[in-house]
Amino acid sequence: RKEVEQDPGPFNVPEGATVAFNCTYSNSASQSFFWYRQDCRKEPKLLMSVYSSGNEDGRFTAQLNRASQYISLLIRDSKLSDSATYLCAVNLRAGSYQLTFGKGTKLSVIP
């Protein structure tokens, strides 16, 4: 099993659709989880931290499922501006500062 794995997509969805991405991780002891957004040829930007209780920021909802070892990102009412690659990042090892990234899932929102 890869340490952090994402479906590469692409996900092509119409404006207004709801889309969900999952990210699985290998180590059950992983401590912290994040979603980043990366536009073409730009740096990743933090979208959301993922907390055990789940968290929501406007149209975006992130959840953690420790039992099945995955995190999810739900985007409601997709906008054209949501088109980007979404990367998940996991701190896999207790006591480590390292974040391990998935390869990203590409989202294209279509008019």
Next chain:
Amino acid sequence: DGGITQSPKYLFRKEGQNVTLSCEQNLNHDAMYWYRQDPGQGLRLIYYSQIVNDFQKGDIAEGYSVSREKKESFPLTVTSAQKNPTAFYLCASSIGGEYTEAFFGQGTRLTVV
């Protein structure tokens, strides 16, 4: 403006030459990181530093070197021993501790010609 500054944005290097990429942060973050990204690939960790004068190898450290003489600065040298250096290099920093998120600079796109 607080943030992470990488320079230069684009860099061309001849084969066999060493080149140093700059990364400076004024966020007072303890931890700093260097990642490499290839087309269609995720970010791979080259080196990271949790504190001044200390750094650790990441997953792909061969052919690279770093220093951390100041809290604000974490330069990366791409040596001639790196076989495939053409890539997008990203520097990041975090407050420190395992629960904190990392923030990225704008990246340096290195091309070997």
